[in-house]
Amino acid sequence: MVDSRQLREYVLFVSAMLSTPLQYGPLTLRNRAFLAPLAGVSDVPFRRICQELGAGLTFVEMLSAIALLVQNDRTIQMLSRHPSEKILGVQVTGPDADRIQRSVRLLDQSHFETIDINMGCPARKVVGSGNGSALLKDTARLEDIVAAARAATTRPLSVKIRLGFTADAINVEANTAAIARAGADMLTIHGRTREDTYAIRVSLPGIAAGFAAARAVNPKIITIGNGDLMEAADAGKMAQATGCDGVMVSRGALGNPWIFRALAGEGSEDPTIAEWEETVLRHLDYHEEHYGDTEIAARLTRKHLLWYASGFPHIHRLREVFNTVPSLAEARRIVSEFAKTLPSDLRRGEDLPREALASADPKYQMDRQLDRGVGALGEA
Ligand SMILES: Cc1cc2nc3c(=O)[nH]c(=O)nc-3n(C[C@H](O)[C@H](O)[C@H](O)COP(=O)(O)O)c2cc1C
Structure with a gap:
């Protein structure tokens, strides 16, 4: 039997693990706490702030393969990076293997150090045109798409998914096994379905099951947990419950880049x-x-x-x-x-209970509308 003190100590131990470097193919990441690609948010200024406060890896917001391939102006602008950004990820979504493959090739040639395929975006406009979480529905097709991306780059390749399209169609294990078979190096699971709002808590057992299925195919695949990481302690719980190699912070970083300082073991998540x-x-x-x-x-x-x-x-x-x-x-x-x-x-937060802090914080009141990663999708 594990008592609560042992569990607390274990959570502290895995939290400390998150501050250790991670070898991701040829990339040595300073720690295992990443900033998610965030539409309309993870631009150059915000990425620089999060990097300086300790984020182990950051991503450009989600790009549309369709917009990228027609060289849409706004999408091309989103590719900009600051010289201080030595390691930078980029994320793309597309409706089919051909367009994903051509866009990944383009991003590879644009010298991004790592490329992520978005298979989780729930926005109606994105899903309606067969992008984002629409790709979760058909595992065989999903595997073809990841394989096509794999063939287009030798850089580290990752995929970010959800547990399934709806609560009745949870297929995370089949999808993660397919992603591992297709040759992805890293897998991020957001532990919700496409239809879940933020009011539904992430399912840590669902994430754990997805990681286990991927590892059964490729024991070396790097696993990243995502969802409800609003403060540093949540990351320890995610690691403890899912056995992930690292975490990806999303809403928890909004107005709160200090979360990375805490996860990097370099200071408090609450600034003076x-x-x-x-x-x-x-x-x-x-x-x-x-x-x-x-x-x-x-x-x-x-x-x-x-x-x-x-x-x-x-x-x-x-x-x-x-x-x-x-x-x-x-x-x-x-x-x-x-x-x-x-x-x-x-x-x-001094003298204020955490719950009072959360109830007054606008990012806790976000609904799914903001979780959209639209980028220039509609404009292509
Ligand atoms: C403003 C905003 C923009 C987002 N944009 C993206 C995106 O471009 N790509 C992506 O994979 N996920 C995007 N997401 C989803 C988050 O990365 C994450 O999967 C989700 O918010 C769950 O994590 P959380 O509960 O910790 O916020 C976005 C979320 C928000 C709130």
């Missing part, structure tokens, strides 16, 4: 107000560097600022002003003025 101010200002600087000092740049920062506006006394009052902030200069002014109102060593 001084650290908060420094990081938010740096994020704004990276926005300016990448998008220019424009109104569009200001508009693009708004969602990040709303996510950052959480966890300190009275910070919710900033949300209204952040929502309409007209310029980067004004955003900087509001951030610094707010930070001045608190003692510089005050830590986020």
